[in-house]
Amino acid sequence: MIEDELLKWKFKSGSKDALQRIYEKYRDYLLTLAMALVNDASLAEDIVHDVFVTFAQSSDTFKLRGSLKGYLATCAVNRCRDQIRASKRQPLSLDEDIPMKSVFNLPDTRMISDEQSRQIADAMAQLPYEQREVIALHLNAAMKLRHIARLQNVPASTIKGRYQYGLQKLRSALNGRL
Amino acid sequence: MRPADQIENIIKKMSFKAGPEMDKDLWAKTSKARNEFNKTILAPSQHNIGRIIMRSPITKLAIAAVVIIACLIGVSLWRTTGSGIALADVLARIEKIKAFRYKWSMKMTSEDPNKPYNFEGCATELISQEYGSITKSGEPGPNGGESTFEEHYFSPQKKTRIDIWHKQKRYSKAELDDVHVEQIQKSSNNRGDPLAYLKEIVERKYKSLGRATIDGNEVEVFQTTDPNYPTVGFKNPQVDVRIWVDVKTRLPVRYEQKLTEQTGDGNRFSQQIVMYDFQWDVPVDAAEFEPPIPDGYTVTVIKLPPNNEETAIQGLKQCVELFGKYPERITDVYQRVKLLLSEPRGDTLPAERLQEEIKGLTEDEIKNKLLMPIRGLERFGCRLKWDNKDPAYYGKTVTPKDADKVLARWKVSDSEYRVIYGDLHAETVTKEKLAELEKALPK
Numbered sequence: 061m062i063e064d065e066l067l068k069w070k071f072k073s074g075s076k077d078a079l080q081r082i083y084e085k086y087r088d089y090l091l092t093l094a095m096a097l098v099n100d101a102s103l104a105e106d107i108v109h110d111v112f113v114t115f116a117q118s119s120d121t122f123k124l125r126g127s128l129k130g131y132l133a134t135c136a137v138n139r140c141r142d143q144i145r146a147s148k149r150q151p152l153s154l155d156e157d158i159p160m161k162s163v164f165n166l167p168d169t170r171m172i173s174d175e176q177s178r179q180i181a182d183a184m185a186q187l188p189y190e191q192r193e194v195i196a197l198h199l200n201a202a203m204k205l206r207h208i209a210r211l212q213n214v215p216a217s218t219i220k221g222r223y224q225y226g227l228q229k230l231r232s233a234l235n236g237r238l
Numbered sequence: 239m240r241p242a243d244q245i246e247n248i249i250k251k252m253s254f255k256a257g258p259e260m261d262k263d264l265w266a267k268t269s270k271a272r273n274e275f276n277k278t279i280l281a282p283s284q285h286n287i288g289r290i291i292m293r294s295p296i297t298k299l300a301i302a303a304v305v306i307i308a309c310l311i312g313v314s315l316w317r318t319t320g321s322g323i324a325l326a327d328v329l330a331r332i333e334k335i336k337a338f339r340y341k342w343s344m345k346m347t348s349e350d351p352n353k354p355y356n357f358e359g360c361a362t363e364l365i366s367q368e369y370g371s372i373t374k375s376g377e378p379g380p381n382g383g384e385s386t387f388e389e390h391y392f393s394p395q396k397k398t399r400i401d402i403w404h405k406q407k408r409y410s411k412a413e414l415d416d417v418h419v420e421q422i423q424k425s426s427n428n429r430g431d432p433l434a435y436l437k438e439i440v441e442r443k444y445k446s447l448g449r450a451t452i453d454g455n456e457v458e459v460f461q462t463t464d465p466n467y468p469t470v471g472f473k474n475p476q477v478d479v480r481i482w483v484d485v486k487t488r489l490p491v492r493y494e495q496k497l498t499e500q501t502g503d504g505n506r507f508s509q510q511i512v513m514y515d516f517q518w519d520v521p522v523d524a525a526e527f528e529p530p531i532p533d534g535y536t537v538t539v540i541k542l543p544p545n546n547e548e549t550a551i552q553g554l555k556q557c558v559e560l561f562g563k564y565p566e567r568i569t570d571v572y573q574r575v576k577l578l579l580s581e582p583r584g585d586t587l588p589a590e591r592l593q594e595e596i597k598g599l600t601e602d603e604i605k606n607k608l609l610m611p612i613r614g615l616e617r618f619g620c621r622l623k624w625d626n627k628d629p630a631y632y633g634k635t636v637t638p639k640d641a642d643k644v645l646a647r648w649k650v651s652d653s654e655y656r657v658i659y660g661d662l663h664a665e666t667v668t669k670e671k672l673a674e675l676e677k678a679l680p681k
Contacts, residue, residue: 063348063355066346066355066357070357074403076269076272079268079269079272080265080269083264083265083268087256087261087264088253088254088255088256091254091255091256092252092253092254095252095254096252101254104254105256105260105264108256108264109263109264109267109268112264112267112268112271113267113268113271114271114573115268116268116269116271116272117271117272117274117573117576118573171254171255171256171257171260172254172255172256172257173253173254173255174253176248176251176252177251177252177253177254180248180249180252181252181254184249195249199246199249199250200249200250200252227245227246230245230249231245234245234248
């Protein structure tokens with residue numbers, strides 16, 4: 061916690077070392093969160109890339125309050141939502157996140173994970189997005205349900221419902237496979 | 239079927255890591271973005287504008303600490319210590335001083351062997367009631383010297399702020415309006431938000447530790463160890479704040495603040511701020527407040543628009559002119575447009591339009607004419623949010639043709655809201671009228 065406060069502070073002071081530390085500290089965390097939400101290695105990489113690029117350019121506007129981890133997770137979630145929305149719409153508009161050109165042809169070899177993680181991500185991909193987001197934020201991003209409710213702008217009871225329903229479906233989907 | 243907690247644990251264990259190649263690419267692009275950002279515009283946000291002499295967070299702490307001194311020496315505890323020094327008298331003396339200089343240093347250390355951390359910073363400050371302020375911050379040099387990597391000059395007379403970044407060999411000049419200047423002065427004169435924080439500090443109990451000698455001068459030392467002393471980034475730290483006051487001049491000569499925190503794993507984290515070399519009532523020359531810009535430094539001139547409704551409307555107009563529609567969100571619209579400029583995708587309409595618009599323009603023209611209204615729009619949106627004005631924005635569904643639909647709104651009083659409509663006319667409406675208007679918005 062204190063380290064994050066200092067990192068935020070140093071980052072705002074223009075320290076590249078702080079940016080690198082933030083990147084190293086939260087890269088895999090964001091990658092896992094993005095995978096839980098989009099289950100697409102290439103897209104997840106783009107999302108994490110996008111979060112860090114925007115973050116790197118935000119030292120003058122970045123607010124020095126609240127949790128850095130939560131802030132980055134929220135950025136990633138917003139981008140995931142945008143990407144999912146964008147995939148349903150064409151053409152690209154100003155308001156969608158601007159996907160960076162992917163130079164990667166073999167995204168799967170670029171990301172390291174075990175078989176179990178891939179199976180979980182596959183199972184989560186079968187859930188409606190709202191349920192997936194609640195589960196990923198709560199279990200993978202360690203966000204409290206009431207914070208998720210605030211983020212999604214819905215009552216806490218709805219979030220609890222989404223969480224329970226989602227978990228139930230995952231339990232059935234993963235039963236016997238792991 | 240697995241028990242709930244088991245399935246939760248399984249999901250928690252899901253892990254994806256970047257391979258070396260991905261890691262290399264991700265960091266390269268993040269780092270590149272950072273470098274490019276540093277080369278281009280780095281104007282202060284509205285938040286920072288309000289704290290001009292606190293541009294650097296380090297400076298912010300230092301200034302806060304100076305204010306702490308001022309407050310500690312008297313705002314609420316007008317009493318003598320039995321030694322003859324009344325702290326309120328010290329404060330009154332400081333208030334009469336036209337200009338003063340001081341130095342400060344800060345150290346932060348973590349004893350955690352797994353996360354060792356050391357930070358050292360230092361700065362010199364010159365504060366003048368007449369000419370403004372100068373902050374030169376950097377880090378301690380190897381032989382007791384100091385290396386300066388940032389300089390900040392604020393002139394209320396000229397209504398400018400100039401920031402110099404030596405490492406990047408660049409500087410920026412911000413032209414301020416009266417509102418910006420007032421905001422800065424408010425924060426630097428203890429009347430802004432730091433005041434509430436610092437008032438709390440001066441209400442703490444303190445005691446005299448008796449007399450001592452510094453540089454041959456007799457001083458009296460005061461100390462507070464109140465655990466409720468407000469701190470930044472610390473949780474229940476051990477507090478030791480001391481101030482040395484010259485018995486003859488009744489002015490501070492040294493200030494020390496030491497905070498120590500015991501972390502959960504038994505390690506200690508500490509921060510020490512020392513202010514020293516105070517020179518009170520020094521003569522200052524206007525020329526000193528002229529920033530010495532070294533040759534070869536690149537400049538960015540920043541003409542910040544006023545942070546008001548008119549600016550926001552200009553920004554919305556600019557978005558329509560550039561992209562044919564309103565942005566879906568305004569709190570990050572400038573960042574997005576900048577991203578669109580740096581990573582243009584030729585096959586999209588916004589990028590095409592933007593590329594067309596910037597043809598033949600200089601970098602300054604792009605930043606100050608083309609993008610500044612959008613920057614102003616983003617700042618206005620962020621400010622409303624920070625100020626808890628209950629803002630809402632409906633650019634996703636409202637178009638420039640929707641003269642009767644609410645595009646944006648924010649609270650101006652308990653019963654009234656200001657509304658900007660789709661055709662960009664604005665009016666103040668009651669809470670009830672707003673509810674009707676918002677009911678009619680497309681889902």
